[in-house]
Amino acid sequence: MRATFQGINVAIIDVWQMTSCHYSKENIHPNPTVIRNEIDFIAVIHQSCLNAHFC
Numbered sequence: 001m002r003a004t005f006q007g008i009n010v011a012i013i014d015v016w017q018m019t020s021c022h023y024s025k026e027n028i029h030p031n032p033t034v035i036r037n038e039i040d041f042i043a044v045i046h047q048s049c050l051n052a053h054f055c
Helices: 016-020 032-051
Strands: none
């Protein structure tokens, strides 16, 4: 996937470790807690980007 988006202004946030290391029952799909954490993480990055005028 990284090669596909190379050279264009796209950020890839690999959150697989947030899913795989969570204490919840092992499942290929993240549970709602992990999804919420990922959304919160993206929101913080987005806000930081806006504050720094990078977006």
